[in-house]
Amino acid sequence: MENALNTHNKEEYPPMHTCEHILNGTIVRMFGCPRAFTTHIERKKSKIDLHCDRAPTPEELRRIEETVNEVIARELDVTEEIVSRTEAADLYDLSRLPEEAGETLRIVHVGDYDACPCIGQHVSNTREIPPMRIVSADWNEGVLRVRFKFRT
Numbered sequence: 001m002e003n004a005l006n007t008h009n010k011e012e013y014p015p016m017h018t019c020e021h022i023l024n025g026t027i028v029r030m031f032g033c034p035r036a037f038t039t040h041i042e043r044k045k046s047k048i049d050l051h052c053d054r055a056p057t058p059e060e061l062r063r064i065e066e067t068v069n070e071v072i073a074r075e076l077d078v079t080e081e082i083v084s085r086t087e088a089a090d091l092y093d094l095s096r097l098p099e100e101a102g103e104t105l106r107i108v109h110v111g112d113y114d115a116c117p118c119i120g121q122h123v124s125n126t127r128e129i130p131p132m133r134i135v136s137a138d139w140n141e142g143v144l145r146v147r148f149k150f151r152t
């Protein structure tokens with residue numbers, strides 16, 4: 001029985017989806033904002049929407065892209081951990097989690113760089129993810145939309 005959060009497309013593509021975890025984690029670190037509230041993952045091009053109080057500068061966008069590609073290049077293992085909902089509540093933002101999600105949650109770790117609750121499909125090591133590129137970033141009334149794709 002599936003018992004945790006499903007906020008992702010059915011047409012999931014593990015390398016792109018795992019790349020989205022790293023991108024999300026990077027923006028959260030740099031801007032102190034919550035993780036994306038919407039994600040659209042597709043093979044060719046993906047996008048995430050975050051609540052963010054300002055637009056990133058072109059320099060910051062370059063730094064986000066560089067950081068994500070550095071993390072990918074570290075060949076980090078992607079692992080899963082099952083934790084109780086109460087344990088998870090102390091460590092992760094569960095505000096998007098439906099009530100019926102159950103008493104245990106799956107936490108997905110990208111090395112020690114990023115961790116979040118997810119039931120999606122992931123690669124087992126970041127070496128399976130090609131280098132990415134930010135296609136565009138638009139900021140409008142507190143919402144930052146970042147579009148990204150793989151370079152190859």
Ligand SMILES: [Zn+2]
Nearest residue numbers: 108118120121
């Ligand atoms: Zn995931």
